[in-house]
Amino acid sequence: MSLYLGVCWIEDQASEAEVDQIKDAVRSAGFEPLITRIETPDDIREFAQRQHHNQDFDLILLDLNLGDGLRGDELASQVRDAFRSTTILFYSAEDEGKLRRRIAKRPVEGVYCIHRDRLASRVKELVGHLSPSLNRLSSMRGLAARVVAECDQDFRAILAKLGEEGADTKIAESLRKRVVQAAGHQIDEVKKLETLQELLDSHYVHSAALFKEVSDIAFKRENDELLTIMRKMKRTFPSQVISRRNVLAHALEEQTDTGWHIVREAGNPVTVADFSRYRREFASQLGNVRRVREILIGEQVE
Numbered sequence: 001m002s003l004y005l006g007v008c009w010i011e012d013q014a015s016e017a018e019v020d021q022i023k024d025a026v027r028s029a030g031f032e033p034l035i036t037r038i039e040t041p042d043d044i045r046e047f048a049q050r051q052h053h054n055q056d057f058d059l060i061l062l063d064l065n066l067g068d069g070l071r072g073d074e075l076a077s078q079v080r081d082a083f084r085s086t087t088i089l090f091y092s093a094e095d096e097g098k099l100r101r102r103i104a105k106r107p108v109e110g111v112y113c114i115h116r117d118r119l120a121s122r123v124k125e126l127v128g129h130l131s132p133s134l135n136r137l138s139s140m141r142g143l144a145a146r147v148v149a150e151c152d153q154d155f156r157a158i159l160a161k162l163g164e165e166g167a168d169t170k171i172a173e174s175l176r177k178r179v180v181q182a183a184g185h186q187i188d189e190v191k192k193l194e195t196l197q198e199l200l201d202s203h204y205v206h207s208a209a210l211f212k213e214v215s216d217i218a219f220k221r222e223n224d225e226l227l228t229i230m231r232k233m234k235r236t237f238p239s240q241v242i243s244r245r246n247v248l249a250h251a252l253e254e255q256t257d258t259g260w261h262i263v264r265e266a267g268n269p270v271t272v273a274d275f276s277r278y279r280r281e282f283a284s285q286l287g288n289v290r291r292v293r294e295i296l297i298g299e300q301v302e
Contacts, residue, residue: 008060011038059089072092073099076088079108089113215233221296
């Protein structure tokens, strides 16, 4: 999930008031608008390449009358070829029925037609319909991790620069003290938790501790299937789930001419091409955990 929503606007003379209306429409759905204007057909190929590499655009606005005798319905097929699955909103001061008939003659899929006077309200509706699919916990969890990673990166840059300016030793000692104090505080808080349920309900018992505790219990059971699963998980779960979660939580995206690259501080680089494998491995590991749960306590997860 992103904080931003990209709008590719193919229009030769939108007013400042119209631009502000579209921005307000996008913001009303909880996104920050990133509007890119295309004013000539020659620009379409360039922006299509950007879309291919970076997926910058979530919505395309296409005007009917583009100046110099150029018409949006004549460009619609070229736009659809360039942006294969991005929603197109086709508009003008012409009757909506006529706009639909123009598009139907081409024909071009995935095109909404609207009168210019209702352009901003229709953008608000379309973005609003997109929002529910993004307003899932998994999406927000990923967004939160991304925001924290970007903030951390900025904090590191600030401290590194100040360190170069003569405060290196002072900042290092202060940071070291803060980390030690936080660890000590966590130890003190864990000691206060007297029951198993209190421990399980706390955030102090981390993922690795939970996995190791269940592993120790599972390896003592005389169940061949359980032992087979746990032997495999002992080799793969820490690296494919716990470590990967930590890496992804602290990685950042960097936009380049050839697409988004994943930037991390050390180790092998993470690439977008790895994500399909990550999803398969996540699903496999989650399936293993659910099966272990079923064997150990007889509970299935729907």
